[in-house]
Amino acid sequence: xxxxxxxxxxxxxxxxxxxxxCDIPRSGITALIGPNGAGKSTLLNLVARLLPLEQGAIVxxxxxxxxxxxxxxxxxxxxxxxxxGIASRLRVQDxxxxxxxxxxxxxxxxxxxxxxxxxxSDFGLEDLRHRFLDELSGGQQQRAFVAMGFAQGTxxxxxxxxxxxxxxxxxxxxxxxxxxxxxxxxxxxxxxxMVVHEINYAAGWADHIVALKDGQVSASGSPKDILTPATLSxxxxxxxxxxxxxxxxxxxxxx
Amino acid sequence: MPDRRLVLLAxxxxxxxxxxxxxxxxxxxxxxxxxxxxKLAALLCVGAAVGISTVVFQTVTGNRILTPAIMGFDALxxxxxxxxxxxxxxxxYLSLAGPAKFLLETVVMMAAAMALFSLLLGRGKxxxxxxxxxxxxxxxxxxxxxxxxxxxIDPSEYSVVQGAMFASFGSVDPAQLFFAGAVTLAALAxxxxxxxxxxxVALGRSTAIGLGLAYDRLVIALLAVTAALVSxxxxxxxxxxxxxxxxxxxxxxxxxxxxHAVLLPASAMIAATVLxxxxxxxERVLHLQSTLAVIIEFFGGTFFxxxxxxxxxx
Amino acid sequence: xxxxxxxxxxTLTVLALVSVLIGAAPFDLRDIASDPEALRLLxxxxxxxxxxxxxxxxxxxxxxxxxxxxVRNRFVEPGTTGTTEAAMLGLLLVTLAAPAMPIVGxxxxxxxTALLGMGGFLVxxxxxxxxxxxxxxxxxxxxxxxxxxxxxxxxxQADLMQYLGVWMSGEFxxxxxxxxxxxxxxxxxxxxxxxxxxxxxxxxLGRSTSVGLGLNYGQVMALGLVTVxxxxxxxxxxxxxxxxxxxxVPNIVARIMGxxxxxSLPVVAGMGAGMVLASDILxxxxxxxxEIPAGTIFGAVGAAIFLxxxxxxxxxxxxxx
Numbered sequence: 001x002x003x004x005x006x007x008x009x010x011x012x013x014x015x016x017x018x019x020x021x022c023d024i025p026r027s028g029i030t031a032l033i034g035p036n037g038a039g040k041s042t043l044l045n046l047v048a049r050l051l052p053l054e055q056g057a058i059v060x061x062x063x064x065x066x067x068x069x070x071x072x073x074x075x076x077x078x079x080x081x082x083x084x085g086i087a088s089r090l091r092v093q094d095x096x097x098x099x100x101x102x103x104x105x106x107x108x109x110x111x112x113x114x115x116x117x118x119x120x121s122d123f124g125l126e127d128l129r130h131r132f133l134d135e136l137s138g139g140q141q142q143r144a145f146v147a148m149g150f151a152q153g154t155x156x157x158x159x160x161x162x163x164x165x166x167x168x169x170x171x172x173x174x175x176x177x178x179x180x181x182x183x184x185x186x187x188x189x190x191x192x193x194m195v196v197h198e199i200n201y202a203a204g205w206a207d208h209i210v211a212l213k214d215g216q217v218s219a220s221g222s223p224k225d226i227l228t229p230a231t232l233s234x235x236x237x238x239x240x241x242x243x244x245x246x247x248x249x250x251x252x253x254x255x
Numbered sequence: 256m257p258d259r260r261l262v263l264l265a266x267x268x269x270x271x272x273x274x275x276x277x278x279x280x281x282x283x284x285x286x287x288x289x290x291x292x293x294k295l296a297a298l299l300c301v302g303a304a305v306g307i308s309t310v311v312f313q314t315v316t317g318n319r320i321l322t323p324a325i326m327g328f329d330a331l332x333x334x335x336x337x338x339x340x341x342x343x344x345x346x347x348y349l350s351l352a353g354p355a356k357f358l359l360e361t362v363v364m365m366a367a368a369m370a371l372f373s374l375l376l377g378r379g380k381x382x383x384x385x386x387x388x389x390x391x392x393x394x395x396x397x398x399x400x401x402x403x404x405x406x407x408i409d410p411s412e413y414s415v416v417q418g419a420m421f422a423s424f425g426s427v428d429p430a431q432l433f434f435a436g437a438v439t440l441a442a443l444a445x446x447x448x449x450x451x452x453x454x455x456v457a458l459g460r461s462t463a464i465g466l467g468l469a470y471d472r473l474v475i476a477l478l479a480v481t482a483a484l485v486s487x488x489x490x491x492x493x494x495x496x497x498x499x500x501x502x503x504x505x506x507x508x509x510x511x512x513x514x515h516a517v518l519l520p521a522s523a524m525i526a527a528t529v530l531x532x533x534x535x536x537x538e539r540v541l542h543l544q545s546t547l548a549v550i551i552e553f554f555g556g557t558f559f560x561x562x563x564x565x566x567x568x569x
Numbered sequence: 570x571x572x573x574x575x576x577x578x579x580t581l582t583v584l585a586l587v588s589v590l591i592g593a594a595p596f597d598l599r600d601i602a603s604d605p606e607a608l609r610l611l612x613x614x615x616x617x618x619x620x621x622x623x624x625x626x627x628x629x630x631x632x633x634x635x636x637x638x639x640v641r642n643r644f645v646e647p648g649t650t651g652t653t654e655a656a657m658l659g660l661l662l663v664t665l666a667a668p669a670m671p672i673v674g675x676x677x678x679x680x681x682t683a684l685l686g687m688g689g690f691l692v693x694x695x696x697x698x699x700x701x702x703x704x705x706x707x708x709x710x711x712x713x714x715x716x717x718x719x720x721x722x723x724x725x726q727a728d729l730m731q732y733l734g735v736w737m738s739g740e741f742x743x744x745x746x747x748x749x750x751x752x753x754x755x756x757x758x759x760x761x762x763x764x765x766x767x768x769x770x771x772x773x774l775g776r777s778t779s780v781g782l783g784l785n786y787g788q789v790m791a792l793g794l795v796t797v798x799x800x801x802x803x804x805x806x807x808x809x810x811x812x813x814x815x816x817x818v819p820n821i822v823a824r825i826m827g828x829x830x831x832x833s834l835p836v837v838a839g840m841g842a843g844m845v846l847a848s849d850i851l852x853x854x855x856x857x858x859x860e861i862p863a864g865t866i867f868g869a870v871g872a873a874i875f876l877x878x879x880x881x882x883x884x885x886x887x888x889x890x
Contacts, residue, residue, distance in 0.1 A: 050781070072783070074781065079780075084775075089827045095774075098770070098771055099782070101767060102783045106767050145778075149781075152782070384704055388644070388706055388707050388710075392879065395812075395875075406861040552715075553715055557715055560715065563707065564697075
């Protein structure tokens with residue numbers, strides 16, 4: 001479980017998060033939703049210790065994020081941040097391979113190679129594995145970075161807008177893959193926390209929803225409870241209709 | 256009715272010239288005055304050439320950051336001079352008659368400048384950073400190539416032309432000054448007539464053509480004038496990368512006008528004032544030799560950096 | 570062995586052999602057993618000169634690639650980011666203040682100012698928009714121009730211009746045994762960089778990815794900055810700057826092999842060493858018996874290659890998607 005307690009955060013003096021407290025359960029997919037500027041990415045980055053924690057506490061499976069050595073956290077928690085200006089001329093296979101670096105620190109063994117091969121095949125990157133990153137499209141790069149996060153083999157995987165740049169085929173494939181990896185019936189199910197922009201992906205795949213607005217948690221719970229016309233209309237400040245399709249909510253936000 | 260600010264600039268320039276001529280005058284007054292007059296004429300000439308060529312170049316490129324010097328034009332001039340010595344030999348170079356040499360240099364310079372310019376504009380018209388960077392690196396390339404050629408030229412021949420080639424504020428060649436002055440005056444005359452047309456060129460290619468201007472031909476002519484002016488100033492005192500940038504920015508800021516009838520004289524006078532006053536300050540008052548160019552590079556570079564960080568180069 | 574490593578070793582061996590055989594004095598390798606003069610020439614002049622060129626090239630190419638990964642921009646190297654100029658300024662100031670200081674001390678002062686110069690550059694480019702990768706080298710060039718102008722001013726006032734000329738143009742003609750050994754330290758720094766190759770590659774992926782993988786980002790940055798400034802200072806103090814080695818060599822290697830330093834760093838070092846040695850050899854034969862400094866030759870060739878990189882395919886040029 002990730003316990004977030006009374007977290008406040010400012011960036012350049014502007015308050016981004018205000019006294020955020022919530023729990024993220026150690027199972028399935030948790031989606032962070034909310035309007036632009038609600039603080040979703042900031043919260044994710046704080047959990048992943050990419051930003052220094054200013055106020056409050058964040059505890060991942062009993063380990064305080066601000067006190068645990070970064071190396072140890074890298075074995076528990078992987079983050080795929082939004083990539084700006086990717087320019088490294090690495091081959092896809094090498095990039096995914098660096099996901100194993102926290103485990104081998106320079107001396108990869110057979111189990112590392114196996115994890116890399118699995119991640120590459122899981123995300124349909126076989127044909128791209130020898131291509132250079134800077135010669136790929138934005139969507140292909142995105143998939144390579146998510147595969148790298150999976151190869152890290154951690155219990156927790158944090159994804160910041162992983163569907164950016166992906167067409168609908170690859171977006172659905174990615175969600176299906178993430179979903180399959182998080183089923184509790186597995187030997188070692190992963191827990192995924194993701195910032196999702198297109199809310200219907202959260203409606204379709206998430207097990208748990210945390211809704212943020214103006215730097216505060218405005219609602220949290222199961223999709224069925226949160227993705228209601230009343231909650232969503234208040235969250236996004238517009239009339240939103242919600243239909244039920246095959247037992248899951250379908251949010252008609254575009255009409 | 257001339258603009259009051261232009262009158263003020265003219266007064267400043269006259270004051271600077273007077274200081275330059277009479278400050279600390281003693282001993283053989285006539286001789287010293289003659290020496291100083293030659294130097295002053297050279298500085299005025301360079302100032303006018305740099306100021307005007309920069310404004311015209313910025314109008315043609317539609318960009319307030321580019322200057323001929325930043326794009327490597329004056330490095331190109333040095334390379335061409337060295338190349339001529341390399342091809343003709345030191346004595347062949349020196350035996351070229353003054354006007355013929357200048358004409359040859361200017362023609363070669365114009366051709367090379369046009370080639371460089373069309374390469375830059377053709378490749379990266381919409382990628383300003385690439386264009387500036389390529390221009391800067393071309394400048395570095397020309398300088399390195401010049402350095403290489405100088406090493407390859409026979410040392411004895413090299414020493415023959417070294418004096419003729421490496422001009423500085425401290426040493427002005429009177430023979431060069433005559434042609435330089437003539438070219439600058441001719442360019443001034445042409446541009447004075449074209450001032451109104453330049454205002455239209457500044458609107459950009461499509462608008463200018465829409466208004467019935469023979470744009471492409473005109474741009475070639477303007478670049479030719481720019482190339483000639485760059486040759487003049489570089490031949491007289493050597494390259495000063497950032498003077499044009501400083502001066503053109505000052506002229507635009509001070510005059511707050513798009514009219515070239517105002518901008519051209521203003522930039523010419525500002526450049527001349529900066530050079531004359533600067534040279535007076537450094538040579539006569541502070542007794543620092545030959546450091547004006549370095550100081551201009553220092554402050555001009557800082558100013559350029561300021562423009563970049565302020566987001567003015569986007 | 571990888572074919573690229575094999576090619577590098579063969580080329581370097583051939584170049585080194587040529588370098589040993591070419592020079593003003595007549596020399597034949599077969600004489601070294603019989604003629605003590607020939608052996609002395611080999612040990613005192615020819616070998617040191619060859620080693621100096623190899624070490625300079627290798628260390629500067631490695632410094633260049635490290636800098637590019639730290640800054641996350643392909644078009645930077647110590648010479649285009651104020652690092653070299655700052656080293657020269659420091660060297661100039663320490664020469665003025667303490668002319669008697671031993672060369673190692675002067676080198677350390679120069680390394681310190683190089684570090685400061687590079688720090689200033691990093692502060693500057695932090696304010697640039699990340700989607701404009703070509704602004705970074707542009708700002709670097711202007712920034713180094715400003716420091717260079719300041720250095721020239723000081724040198725002019727102190728009448729030390731000839732020193733500046735020596736530091737700015739890398740030349741190996743004066744290299745004898747006893748005058749270049751500091752360069753082995755630069756070579757050692759390159760080896761240290763190879764040990765940390767993975768860390769540098771990860772830093773090149775950006776701070777988020779580095780921290781996410783549990784890397785001590787600040788520590789690796791510091792190691793990289795110290796390596797680059799030490800190498801720069803060492804080269805400036807011993808042979809003078811060879812411009813563009815750190816820029817063009819990593820770019821050429823990255824086009825073919827990519828940025829995974831664990832695989833490419835030996836080739837980067839080898840290619841830098843080979844190109845500088847080749848420039849030095851060329852400088853000895855082009856205008857025989859006069860010599861043209863390797864820095865002068867590489868300056869022209871390097872600038873031309875840089876232009877080719879800039880005008881070539883933009884996708885590879887810009888460190889941007």
